[in-house]
Amino acid sequence: MRPDRAIAAKSNPLPGLGLTLGFTILYLSVIVLIPIAALTIKALGLSWSQLWHLATNARALAAYELSLGAAFAAALLNAGFGSLLAWVLVRYRFPGRRLLDGLIDFPFALPTAVAGLTLADLFSDHGWLGRLLAPMGIHGAYSRLGVVLALTFVGLPFSVRTLQPLLENLDKGVEEAAAILGAGRLRTFLSVIVPTLLPTVLTGFGLAFARGLGEYGSIVFISGNLPFKTEIAPTLVVVRLDNFDYSGAIGVALVLMIFSFALLFTLNWLQGWSLKFQRP
């Protein structure tokens, strides 16, 4: 026996690696890897030109455009207001703070179908908020704006919860140093605090964007689902499957999956980068 192996075995007397790792890999394969392989195999069964046409016809392109655009707009809204919420929750004491803090996770806990249902009603022309917007010609439900609103709801916790721990651990000494050196509060905020937060805000943005790209449950209620107008890419997958157009569904699903894997990759890299920022 090689000596380093003997040491490795001796230093970890815990049992069960074979059993737990074996079960983990088996379960992972059955639930995740084999289904992903099924989609890939079915996609490979189509010819390239067929697949290209299914994935990039005009209706599909319009759907990607709305999905990407709305997810981007919602993630941007959340990067702004979510960061503000995180700041307010960490830095200030005010009545109702704990309630507000608890409420941030509400979109995580509420089934998306209910979110879509209530937002569609709230922003429809006779709803509590839609009634205020309708005279201005703004329609929050059954419109592209509705898609952005629903994705903002769904993505909000990502922005707030990503930034909050960083703000709590932020070294106030740096701010004091800036102040003593004569920087005003706004200058301190812009040139000392913002650069420290930026990588983490970007990570939260990416998480909210990724979530928005795949979201379906809430959108189906609020968007109206009109092809070329308010139809998002996941909805198109559902519509095509409902019409037994398997190849069509596969084409769009494949593009969606490539988007999400590219995002996952970028986010992993981004998180590594922002960790480097936090621990110099």
Add this chain to the structure above:
Amino acid sequence: MKLPRSTSMPGRATRSSTQESPLVKWLLIGVAGLFAAVFLLLPLINVFVQAFSSGLGEYWDTLKDKDTVSAIRLTLLVAAISVPLNVVFGVAAAWAIAKFEFRGKAVLLTFIDLPFSVSPVVAGLMFVLLCGANGLMGPWLQAHHLKIIYATPGIVLATIFVTFPFVARELIPIMEDQGREQEEAALTLGASGWQTFWHVSLPSVKWGLFYGIILCNARAMGEFGAVSMVSKKVAGYSDTLPLLVEKLYNGFSHPAAPFAVATLLAMLALVTLGLKTFLEWKSQREEG
């Protein structure tokens, strides 16, 4: 005597420039509060107001309708199967990943996270392509009279997929933090592997485990996209609560009906948030 400005009270000068003025502070709180009211509080209140908009009788009639009762039953059944399976997986994965070193660990962690980044709709489609009539395993399943897609097993599989990472993700960092010393001590004192696991490892991660379970359960009961791809959507037979909400919304039922069913899911969300807050408080208190 008037002190020259530049030397006056350095302490106060520092405080005033490491804090925003009260006006700015309350303005920020106001804007954040308004945003939260529009996007978090109003949607929640609206569910209940709309549900009761045509009276308590109508509300109660919707809830005791046989389709609603059947949807409640199916939702509970699906969660009762998928959550325990994901708990067993989560504990096994956390044990292997947190307590041992092996090659390919980073890849395994990425794979465990994968279901979070796949659109639920795409997840549902994957199971249709695998187990459906035209799927890869379709002919084999049909030959053995096994029905998965457009039946309860399909709903369970799709739900397991979307809730797959919750428990594992919650447990892995906690178990990693705790290291192996306690387990090693128990083994040295003559405890068996199982005894060590049940009496040493599991109790020390119990709050994290509960936390993972309630998040997993909330998502399992509320999943819509993946489940809608694999359910036949026959009322009174294959509708979960979220699917029933959609059916009532699109159907010719009373406008308050989908909201009445939605209150059940909103209450699930509120209970989940309550338990989550309680568990955070509890684990913080135990840490000291």
